[in-house]
Amino acid sequence: MSVQPCVSKTGRRRLVRVALLMVLLSTLVLGGASTTPRMSVAAVDRVQTCTSAWTGERLTDGRPKVPDDILRRMRNVSIEEAWSILRNEGYRNQFEGGWQMIHQDVPVVGRALTAQYMPTRPDVKKMIDDTGKAEGRVGASNSWPIDMLQKGDVYVADGMGKIVDGTLIGDNLGNSIFAKSGNGVVFDGSVRDVEGLAEIDGFNAFVRGWDPSFIQEVMLTGINVPIRIGRAICLPGDVVLAKRGGVIFIPAHLAEKVVRNAEAVMLRDRFGHQRLKEGKYTPGQIDGRWSEEIRKDFFLWLEQNMNDLPVPKEAIKEILEKRTW
Numbered sequence: 001m002s003v004q005p006c007v008s009k010t011g012r013r014r015l016v017r018v019a020l021l022m023v024l025l026s027t028l029v030l031g032g033a034s035t036t037p038r039m040s041v042a043a044v045d046r047v048q049t050c051t052s053a054w055t056g057e058r059l060t061d062g063r064p065k066v067p068d069d070i071l072r073r074m075r076n077v078s079i080e081e082a083w084s085i086l087r088n089e090g091y092r093n094q095f096e097g098g099w100q101m102i103h104q105d106v107p108v109v110g111r112a113l114t115a116q117y118m119p120t121r122p123d124v125k126k127m128i129d130d131t132g133k134a135e136g137r138v139g140a141s142n143s144w145p146i147d148m149l150q151k152g153d154v155y156v157a158d159g160m161g162k163i164v165d166g167t168l169i170g171d172n173l174g175n176s177i178f179a180k181s182g183n184g185v186v187f188d189g190s191v192r193d194v195e196g197l198a199e200i201d202g203f204n205a206f207v208r209g210w211d212p213s214f215i216q217e218v219m220l221t222g223i224n225v226p227i228r229i230g231r232a233i234c235l236p237g238d239v240v241l242a243k244r245g246g247v248i249f250i251p252a253h254l255a256e257k258v259v260r261n262a263e264a265v266m267l268r269d270r271f272g273h274q275r276l277k278e279g280k281y282t283p284g285q286i287d288g289r290w291s292e293e294i295r296k297d298f299f300l301w302l303e304q305n306m307n308d309l310p311v312p313k314e315a316i317k318e319i320l321e322k323r324t325w
Contacts, residue, residue: 047224047236053253054237059111061148061224063237064252066111071152071239073259075109076310079245081262089254096188096230097246099206102197106204108184108242110154112234112249115145116222117159117168117189125219141220142168148223149180154240156249158227159189163209165216171196178203186240186247188229206242263311264319270309271298 047062054064079095086094128141137144145155146169155177159166169177169185170193177185184204191197194210224236232249234240239250239258250258272286275297285294299320302309306316 043224050226051235051237051252053251055253059150059237061113061236063111063113063224066237066239066252066255068152070255070259071109071111073263073312074239074241074250074255075107076266077241077259077262079241079243079248081265082241082248082250082258085258085261086248086250086254089257091251091254094232094250095246095248096232098230099242099247100209101204101206101244102194103204104244106184106202108154108186108204108206108240110152110181110183110240111252112156112236112238112240113145113149113153114222114224114227114234114236115155115157115220116225116227117142117157117218118221119160120217120219124221128219128221140215142215142218143173143176144220145223146173146176146180149177151180151182153181154183154242155181155185155187156227156229156234156240157185157187157189158229159187159208159218161188161208161230162218163190163211165211165213166190166218167192167211167213167215169197171200174200174203174205184242186229186242204242206247260315263315267302267309267311267316267319268298271301274301 044060044062048058051062051064056067057065059065083095086092132141132144137147145157149155157168159168166189168187168189169191172193174185174191174193174197177183178200182202184206185191186206188208190209190211191205191207192210192212192214197203197205226233226235228234229247229249232247234249235251237252239252239255241248241250272281275281276283276286280297281294285291290298302316302320306313309316
């Protein structure tokens with residue numbers, strides 16, 4: 001007769017949790033088996049599933065490919081305009097503030113490539129390292145997301161807000177990031193070598209702080225997975241809009257709507273500010289519902305200033321055709 005070891009209910013629950021964790025990590029970490037540093041088929045499926053609201057073109061790793069034209073126009077959108085539009089759509093957890101920036105006046109705009117980091121646990125870290133080695137990945141795991149960056153990407157990482165021993169990059173990795181993406185980073189964590197990073201023309205970093213320490217007791221647990229950045233959620237392929245006022249993650253399927261609505265508001269505000277300075281209308285007339293006289297004046301102003309406004313002519317022509325303001 002065999003004797004079965006006695007395992008308490010608490011012990012069984014712990015074993016189940018550990019087993020589920022290992023299964024979860026085996027699918028989250030880099031998305032499963034692959035023979036190159038690119039995402040596997042399973043990972044592409046996972047990314048497509050969590051971004052299923054997007055119906056347009058996708059990148060090779062499965063992320064939504066928001067058009068470059070929308071990204072360029074997004075640079076002129078204010079944080080407040082994007083925030084208001086997203087809240088009206090029911091997206092209330094997309095903004096996070098309280099950042100430190102290398103440059104105050106260099107915005108970061110692009111498609112999010114996400115990475116999730118957790119405190120190191122030896123058995124899980126070994127599995128991650130072995131998986132990366134089998135896939136041909138090179139270097140420490142905090143360099144693996146960088147290997148996947150494409151032009152127009154923004155590397156967004158949940159670094160648990162860790163500053164000391166939580167420095168996700170220094171100036172070497174910073175140069176690699178900018179060479180691959182032409183963009184900056186958003187880290188709920190820290191960086192080192194700030195002086196070297198500041199010398200990279202066009203690069204910026206939105207982080208929780210800087211520290212001379214090296215990264216320790218931190219392990220990568222997922223690439224292109226949904227992550228938490230403070231009080232916000234970021235999905236792979238979200239459009240990152242990072243400015244002095246904070247960082248907002250715009251769902252890919254709403255990016256064009258945010259740009260179009262923000263441009264319309266921008267034009268209305270420019271017209272209103274100019275007319276108020278000229279003394280043509282009162283604040284009450286501009287802030288309230290416009291009269292037919294003001295509407296006609298606005299459309300005439302658009303026609304006369306079309307070449308000087310920071311909005312594509314096609315977008316202005318569409319407003320003139322619809323005349324819905």
